[in-house]
Every structure is written in C-alpha cells, then in structure tokens.
Amino acid sequence: MIKIEKNKFDEFLEILKKEYNVFAPKKEGAQTSFKEIKFAKDIEFNNINTKIPKEIFFPQAEELFMYKDSKIENIEKKKAIAVWGVRPCSAKSFILIDKIFGRAKQKPGDKNFEDPLWKTKYDDSLVFTIGCNTPASTCFCNWVDCGPFDSTGSDVMVYDDGNGFLLEGISKKGIKFLSDIKDFEESNDKDRQNIEVLKNIAETMLSKPIDKDLLKVKIDKSWNHSIWDEMSAKCINCGACTYNCPTCHCFDIQDEGKSNKGKRIRLWDSCMFPDFTNEASGHNPRDLSKDRFRQRFMHKFKYFPENNGDYLCTGCGKCIQVCPVNVDVRDVLNKIIEF
Amino acid sequence: MVKELQEKVKQLFKDKKVDMVIGWRKGSLPLSSSPLFINKIEDVDNLIFDETCQNNLAVYITKDKRRLVKDGKKIGVIVKGCDARSLVLYCVEKQIKRENLVIIGVPCKGVFDKRKVMEQVDNKEVLGFSVNGKEVTIKGQEFEKTLDKFEIASDSCQSCVYPDAPVFDEFITEPRKEKPDIDEFAKVDKFEELSLDDRWKKITDEYSKCVRCYACRNVCPSCYCNVCFVDQNDPQWIGKSPEITDTIIFHLIRNLHVAGRCVECGACARACPEGIDLLLLNKKITKEIKERFGYTAGINIDEKPAMQSYCENEKQDFIMG
Ligand code: SF4
Ligand code: SF4
Ligand code: SF4
Ligand code: SF4
Numbered sequence: 001m002i003k004i005e006k007n008k009f010d011e012f013l014e015i016l017k018k019e020y021n022v023f024a025p026k027k028e029g030a031q032t033s034f035k036e037i038k039f040a041k042d043i044e045f046n047n048i049n050t051k052i053p054k055e056i057f058f059p060q061a062e063e064l065f066m067y068k069d070s071k072i073e074n075i076e077k078k079k080a081i082a083v084w085g086v087r088p089c090s091a092k093s094f095i096l097i098d099k100i101f102g103r104a105k106q107k108p109g110d111k112n113f114e115d116p117l118w119k120t121k122y123d124d125s126l127v128f129t130i131g132c133n134t135p136a137s138t139c140f141c142n143w144v145d146c147g148p149f150d151s152t153g154s155d156v157m158v159y160d161d162g163n164g165f166l167l168e169g170i171s172k173k174g175i176k177f178l179s180d181i182k183d184f185e186e187s188n189d190k191d192r193q194n195i196e197v198l199k200n201i202a203e204t205m206l207s208k209p210i211d212k213d214l215l216k217v218k219i220d221k222s223w224n225h226s227i228w229d230e231m232s233a234k235c236i237n238c239g240a241c242t243y244n245c246p247t248c249h250c251f252d253i254q255d256e257g258k259s260n261k262g263k264r265i266r267l268w269d270s271c272m273f274p275d276f277t278n279e280a281s282g283h284n285p286r287d288l289s290k291d292r293f294r295q296r297f298m299h300k301f302k303y304f305p306e307n308n309g310d311y312l313c314t315g316c317g318k319c320i321q322v323c324p325v326n327v328d329v330r331d332v333l334n335k336i337i338e339f
Numbered sequence: 340m341v342k343e344l345q346e347k348v349k350q351l352f353k354d355k356k357v358d359m360v361i362g363w364r365k366g367s368l369p370l371s372s373s374p375l376f377i378n379k380i381e382d383v384d385n386l387i388f389d390e391t392c393q394n395n396l397a398v399y400i401t402k403d404k405r406r407l408v409k410d411g412k413k414i415g416v417i418v419k420g421c422d423a424r425s426l427v428l429y430c431v432e433k434q435i436k437r438e439n440l441v442i443i444g445v446p447c448k449g450v451f452d453k454r455k456v457m458e459q460v461d462n463k464e465v466l467g468f469s470v471n472g473k474e475v476t477i478k479g480q481e482f483e484k485t486l487d488k489f490e491i492a493s494d495s496c497q498s499c500v501y502p503d504a505p506v507f508d509e510f511i512t513e514p515r516k517e518k519p520d521i522d523e524f525a526k527v528d529k530f531e532e533l534s535l536d537d538r539w540k541k542i543t544d545e546y547s548k549c550v551r552c553y554a555c556r557n558v559c560p561s562c563y564c565n566v567c568f569v570d571q572n573d574p575q576w577i578g579k580s581p582e583i584t585d586t587i588i589f590h591l592i593r594n595l596h597v598a599g600r601c602v603e604c605g606a607c608a609r610a611c612p613e614g615i616d617l618l619l620l621n622k623k624i625t626k627e628i629k630e631r632f633g634y635t636a637g638i639n640i641d642e643k644p645a646m647q648s649y650c651e652n653e654k655q656d657f658i659m660g
Contacts, residue, residue, distance in 0.1 A: 030458050030614050049462050060550055061580040134480070136464055138368065234374040236402060238554035240612045254579050265580055270552070275570045289403040324558055324610040325394055326366040326373035 001187040002178055005164040009040040015181050020082035020126060025050045034083065045085070045160070048136050052246040052318055053086050057121045058097065060243075060268045064117070064253070068261040075117075080124040084158075089139070089316035091129040091153035092146045093246035098122060099308045100249055117266075126177060128167075129154035133198050135205050138317030140330055143209040146314045148202040161194045210333050218336050219302050223294075227339050231332055232293035234325045239270035241319035241327070242296065247312045250276070271295050297332055344417070344445060344511045345383050351415055351509070352380045357441050359407070360415035361399055363392040369467045370453045374399070388417070388511075390470060393450040393493060394558075395606040397425030400435055401563035408435050416440065419447035421495065421604035423504030424637025425560035428600060431640060434563070444504030445511050449488065449496035451475075454614055456491045460484055494618050495605025498523045505638045524626045530619060542620070543583060546590055548613040551581045555607035555617055561597045568592065594620050599628045599645035602637045 004012050016022050017038075026035040027044045033051035037043055044050070066073045101118035132139070132148035141147050151157050155174030159166040166187050169175030222228070242248040252269040256262055269276055272293075277286045286292050304312035313329065320328050344362075351357045364375035364385040372391040376399075377383055396416050400408060407414060414435075416426060423442055430437045456465065460477055467478045476485045489497065496502075500523045503514035522528075530538065553569065556562045568576045569589055577592075578585040601621045608617040628634055632653065634645035 030454055032462075047462050049457075061582070134464075137466070230376075233376050234399075236398060236557045238557035238610060239552045240554040240610065243550060243552040244612055252579065256578050256580065256582075267580055268550075273553075273570070275572075288406070320368065322612045324554065324606070326368065326371040328367040331367060 001166050001168045001191070002181070002184040003164055003166055003187050003191065004184055006045075008184075009043075009165075011183065012181075013037070013040050016082050016084075016126075019080060021079045022082045022084060023053065023056050024084040034086075037084070043084070048087065048132060048134070049321070050085075050087075052093075052244060052316070053083055053090050054093070054097075054246050056081060056083055057094065057118060057125070058101070058249065062117060062266050064264045064266055066261070066263040067257070077120055080126070081121060082126040082128065084128045085130050086127060087132055087316070088129055088148060088150040088152070088154070089141050089146055089314035090246050091127055092150060092314045093153070093316075094122060094127065095153040096247050096304075096308075096310060096312055096314070097249045099310075126155045126173060127153060128156045128158050130158040130160060130165075131195075131198065132202055133160060135202055136317060138320045139315060140207060140209075140317060141315035142203075142206045143330070143333070144311045144313050144315045148206070149199045159195045159198065161191065161198065166191055166195065207330075210337055214337050215301065215333060216305075218339065219298070222336055222339065223298075225339055227335050228290050228294045231327075231335055232290040235272075235289055235293050235327055236325060237272045237274070237289050237292060238324060239272040240322045240324065242270040242272055243268060244318045244322045245313075246316055246318070247300070247314060271299070297329075297336075301333070301336075340446070340512060341387055341389075344388060344443075345386050347443065347509055347511060348377065348383050348386060348415065348417075349380055351441060351443075352377075352383070356413065357415040358412040360417065360441075360443070361396045362386045362417040363388060363394070363396075366391065369465050370451060370456060386417075388445045390449065390451050390468075390475070390488075392419070393452075393606075393609055395419075395422045395425055395560050395602075395604045397422050397429065398558060398560040398606070400426070400429055400440075401560065404565070405434065408439070411439070413439050413441065415443055417443045417445055418504050418507070419445065419450070419604075420499065420501040420503050420505070421602050421637075422560075423506060424501065424602035425604065427506050427637040427640055428561065428602060431637075431642075431644060432600075437640065441509070442504060442507045443509045443511070444507035444514060446513075446515070447496075447499075447502045449492040449499075449502075451491055452493040452609060454609075456486070459486055459491060493605045493609055494526075494616070495603055495608070497521075498526065498622065499603070501638070506640060524622060526619060527623045527626050530623065542587065545615050545619075546586050547583050548615050549581055549586045549590070549611075550613060551579065551586060551589070552612065554610045554612060555615075556593060558606045558610040559597065560604070560606070561600045561602065562593070564596075590617075590620070594624055597621065598624045599632070599634060600636050601625055 022037050023034045024037045024043045025032050026042050031051060032044045032047045034053040034056055063075055101115035103112040135148050151170045155171045157168045157170055167178060169178045250269045250271060251266045253266050255264050278284045286295060300312040348360050360377040362375050363372040365387055366373040370391055374394055374396055375385055423444060426440060426442055429435050456477060460479060463482060464480045465477055469476050473488050474485050475488045476483060500518050500521055502519060577588055603622060603625060605618050611617060628645050632645040
C-alpha cells in the first residue's frame with residue numbers, strides 16, 4: 001500500500017496521465033460529474049453525491065460505426081481510461097454491466113458474446129475506488145452485497161485518512177501499476193489501523209439490511225399482487241431513475257444520416273418508457289405504468305440474480321435522489337417482503 | 340392547517356363526495372414528500388402539506404392513459420395555485436368532467452427547490468428543516484444553516500402570482516384576497532434585454548446539458564398526448580440522440596405545444612436531473628400570450644384558450660418576434 005500526500009497529488013496525476021486518459025469527479029455549476037481531468041485542482045475530492053460514472057464506458061449516445069457512400073468506417077480506439085474516485089457502488093456496477101456486455105451467454109456452453117465498444121474501453125481501464133467514510137442517508141449498499149469499502153470491480157482501493165490517500169492494489173492490473181510507480185512512501189501499521197477505524201465508523205452509519213432469503217421467496221410470489229398497483233400509482237414513468245442508475249444498461253439503436261453518409265448510434269433507453277416495448281403491430285406487452293414499474297424491480301431483484309447470481313443494484317441510492325415523486329427502492333423492497 | 344385539511348377530506352369521504360383523493364404524504368427523505376392516493380378514510384391521517392409538496396398532482400388525471408378518469412371515479416385533488424390551474428386546463432380541454440373533480444385548495448407559501456438547498460449547504464447530508472416565517476433552518480450532520488426561504492424556493496414560486504387556487508370546491512383556510520407583489524416576468528425581461536447572440540448562447544448552454552430522458556415532459560401536466568412527437572418513429576420527426584440541434588428542436592416544439600397551456604408550475608425544471616432552466620422559455624411564451632391575446636392558462640374554465648380562438652384584431656406578426 002502506498003501513501004500520497006494530498007499536496008503531492010499532481011505528481012501522481014502526471015504519472016497516471018502518461019498511459020491513461022484520466023476521468024475524475026469535476027464540479028461544473030451545481031453538478032459534480034466524471035470528466036476528463038488534466039489538473040488535480042479540477043478534481044472534486046469530497047462529494048459523495050456525484051453523478052454516476054457509467055457514461056465513461058457506456059456513453060449515453062455512442063457511435064457504432066459511420067458510413068460514407070458504401071464504405072463503413074469503424075470508430076478508432078482511444079488511449080486507455082483510468083477513473084479516479086468512483087465509489088464502491090459504481091465499481092461494482094461495472095462488473096455487473098460487464099456480465100452483459102463483456103461475457104454474456106445465450107445458454108450454458110455457448111461462446112461468450114463480447115460487445116466490442118464496451119470491451120475496448122473497460123478491459124484496459126484502471127479503476128480507482130474511494131472508500132466511503134461517510135455514507136449518505138440514501139446509501140444501502142450493505143443490503144445488496146456491496147458496502148462502503150467493498151472492492152468488487154476495483155483495480156485499486158483508495159482510502160482517504162484526512163491527510164492523504166492510501167492506495168491498495170486489488171486486481172493484478174492494480175497491483176502492477178502500484179509496484180511500477182516509485183517516489184511515494186509505503187504505508188505503515190498506523191495507517192492500516194486508521195483504515196480499520198474508518199471502515200468501522202462507516203458500517204455503523206448504514207441501516208439494517210433486509211432478509212434476502214425472504215425477499216427471494218416473496219418476490220417470486222408477487223407478480224399478481226396488488227402491491228404493484230399501489231407502489232406504481234405515483235410513478236410517472238419519467239425514466240430519471242434508470243438514466244441515473246449505474247447498473248441500468250438497456251439501449252436503443254438509431255440510424256442518423258443524410259443521403260450518402262451517416263452513422264449508427266446506440267442510445268440509452270429505459271424500461272420505464274412506453275415505447276420501450278411497443279411492437280410494430282401496435283401491441284404493447286407492458287402497456288400500463290404498473291407493468292413497466294414492476295419490470296424495473298423484477299429485473300433488478302429477480303431475473304438478473306436468477307441469470308447472473310447478483311442483484312442488478314448496488315445500493316447507490318441515486319434513483320432515490322432523482323425520483324421526482326419519491327419512489328424509494330428500499331420502500332419497494334420492504335413492501336415486497338411485508339405483503 | 341394540516342389538521343383542518345385532514346378533517347375536510349374525511350368529511351368529503353363521509354359525505355360520499357369523493358371516491359378517491361390525491362394529496363401528499365411525508366417522503367422518505369427530509370426534503371421530499373410523496374404523492375398519496377387515498378381510497379379509504381383510514382389513510383387520511385397520512386396527509387401533509389408543507390414546503391416539500393412540490394409535485395403537481397394534477398398530472399395523475401391524465402397519466403397512464405387517463406386510467407383514473409376512465410374508471411369514472413370522483414376524484415379529489417389537493418392543489419396549490421399552479422396545480423389548480425392544471426385542473427382548470429383539463430376541464431377546458433375536456434380531459435375530465437368538472438363534476439367528477441373536487442378541487443381542494445391549500446394556501447401555498449412556496450415549495451423548495453431541492454437543488455438550490457443542496458447547493459447552499461455544499462451538498463452535505465440534510466437531516467431535517469424547520470420553517471420560521473421567511474427563514475428556513477436546514478439541519479444536517481454536524482451543521483445547521485439558516486437560509487432565506489425565497490432564495491431556495493422553486494423558480495416557479497419566485498415568480499408566482501397565483502399561489503391560491505383560482506377555481507376550487509373547498510379551500511382550507513381562506514384564499515388570499517390580494518395577488519402577491521411580485522414581478523412575474525422579471526427573469527424573462529432580463530432575458531429579452533440580451534442580444535440575439537447572447538440569448539442563443541444561453542439557450543444552447545442550457546439545452547446542451549439535456550440527456551433526453553424526458554422527465555420534464557413526463558411530469559408536465561400539460562404534456563399528455565397519447566404519443567409524443569419525440570416517441571413517434573413512423574415517420575420519425577426528430578433524431579433521438581442528445582445532439583444539440585435535435586435537442587433544441589425537442590425543447591422548442593415542446594414550448595410551442597404547451598404555449599397558452601403551461602401553468603408555470605415549474606415541475607419540469609424541478610424534475611430535470613440535469614438542472615436545466617426549463618421555465619425561462621415557457622415563461623417567455625406565457626408573457627407573449629398574455630400581452631398579445633390577454634390570456635392566462637388555467638384561470639377561468641369558461642374562457643376560450645388563446646390557441647383555440649380567433650379575433651380579427653389580433654396582432655399578426657410572428658409570435659416569437
Ligand atoms: S424516477 Fe421515479 S417517477 Fe421517474 S420513472 Fe423512476 S420511479 Fe418512476
Ligand atoms: S436501482 Fe437505484 S440504488 Fe440500485 S443501483 Fe440503480 S440507482 Fe442505485
Ligand atoms: S428532464 Fe432535463 S435532461 Fe431530461 S429531457 Fe427534460 S430537459 Fe432534458
Ligand atoms: S411546461 Fe413545465 S411549468 Fe409548464 S405546465 Fe409543464 S411542467 Fe409546468
């Protein structure tokens with residue numbers, strides 16, 4: 001584990017920038033979101049309520065290819081990406097999306113399907129995850145197999161002990177990167193103890209998790225239950241929750257072009273939108289708001305776990321913050337358990 | 340006031356004047372309330388009304404293919420001034436019969452814009468608030484900050500001249516006799532003073548942040564087309580990527596579709612996850628319509644809407660002039 005004093009962060013950034021395009025939280029107006037960073041002074045180090053970093057690897061609108069006359073031009077590859085300062089709930093979300101875009105299988109025994117646009121960006125990346133010393137009141141990562149210091153999906157874990165950052169290699173890539181950089185102090189026993197203290201404090205700030213076994217039993221029986229009518233009544237299907245969710249990954253494909261040239265792009269889509277499932281015949285299998293609302297939670301807490309072994313939710317609480325009508329995923333889970 | 344509201348709603352249920360009532364309950368976060376659908380009298384005790392009740396509840400009348408209206412229910416809606424204007428609009432536009440609506444006015448003193456509060460407290464965790472006249476004290480982990488209530492109010496409230504329902508069946512307490520002493524178009528006037536280039540810059544700066552999630556459209560009570568033009572794909576009217584030209588077209592067309600119909604509730608701006616100033620252009624059009632046609636949406640059920648009537652002496656020059 002190495003130690004970087006806060007006033008030496010510029011030096012560290014220079015090293016990182018040699019091999020990587022570096023993304024980190026940057027404040028612009030009232031929002032803090034992940035942007036390409038050139039100088040340490042542009043980084044917002046302390047805000048836990050940043051926008052999610054999903055766009056770095058899975059942009060909202062991404063060109064698949066361009067064409068001119070009858071020639072297809074592929075999009076060229078860029079320098080590898082390093083992301084500084086994602087939270088554990090985002091780092092884990094990369095792993096979850098990677099289960100779809102990185103190694104999805106139609107059925108057991110099939111060859112993996114690999115999405116080239118995701119793979120080229122994500123596979124070469126270096127993810128620096130910062131532990132959350134003070135979780136927000138909307139955080140419930142501990143309910144869904146994540147946590148304020150969970151290292152799933154991280155190459156390097158970063159601990160902020162007030163004076164500086166302690167960096168711990170997690171993945172092979174991360175360990176190698178740290179062993180290659182010199183000029184930084186090694187951490188000592190006291191630093192390690194400090195980290196344990198930080199972890200313990202953070203744990204106490206989180207709420208008591210739900211009973212996962214009970215959730216499984218109940219959600220399996222809930223399909224026709226009136227709780228879905230009750231809970232969905234206030235949802236206005238705006239889609240803000242899905243656009244701000246680190247794990248939502250549904251997309252639409254569009255062609256945009258004029259006569260002889262144009263491009264094919266993929267765009268974020270949302271299961272909350274009526275046209276998401278609208279069929280060419282005009283029939284819509286998820287016609288009502290309730291159908292779409294139920295789908296969102298069923299996908300996250302039933303189908304995805306059944307197919308991939310994990311909840312499609314990392315407990316980041318972003319959807320709770322952005323929902324204009326206060327749909328709170330924790331309330332939804334509690335209602336499912338209680339009916 | 341909340342007690343009176345609860346009593347009144349209970350009475351309406353007892354007298355069988357309503358089948359359901361839409362109001363607000365306490366939300367799961369300190370600065371949020373949650374829409375509440377009351378179908379039986381026991382649920383009335385959850386009703387609240389305070390500065391967190393920012394949703395325009397009228398939207399549920401048209402939402403989800405007018406499901407509630409089709410059930411033929413008699414629906415009570417608890418409304419601030421702007422929400423009441425949406426209900427009036429629905430009556431004018433024949434989305435619901437007046438006799439199926441029970442409009443319950445509450446005296447609105449402005450609602451919070453959560454984003455403004457969060458900015459004022461440097462995005463620190465908020466645990467609660469208390470209101471004391473014109474001041475609001477925000478309490479959080481290890482801090483307490485007193486803010487000017489007007490400063491953290493929604494943009495729509497800062498320019499609102501109809502805080503009380505202009506049309507109602509019941510009013511909790513008394514509607515105010517006098518309109519607030521506010522210059523409702525102050526921000527628009529400032530915008531108009533800018534040069535053409537600066538105005539365009541302001542518009543492109545704002546709308547370039549748009550991610551095309553359509554939260555603004557979906558919370559808007561005036562946006563209730565069966566199929567919105569942006570969702571249509573046969574023919575496709577507009578590109579779907581957040582490319583600035585298409586994005587601006589989306590917003591300008593939406594502005595024009597709600598021209599003379601926008602009730603300036605600001606729900607669009609508060610719902611926008613990108614914090615875009617969506618009210619400005621809607622207000623600009625509201626001002627044009629008021630000046631040119633003497634019409635304000637949602638005030639009078641019997642008045643013909645500006646866009647659906649014609650007088651020979653109307654100004655004929657281009658509306659955006
Ligand atoms: S943000 Fe809230 S209202 Fe919007 S679609 Fe999601 S749950 Fe529904
Ligand atoms: S569903 Fe909500 S809490 Fe879960 S990962 Fe998505 S945004 Fe975060
Ligand atoms: S809510 Fe905001 S980001 Fe979403 S479409 Fe409307 S303006 Fe764009
Ligand atoms: S456009 Fe915005 S301010 Fe106007 S009625 Fe719709 S949500 Fe309200």
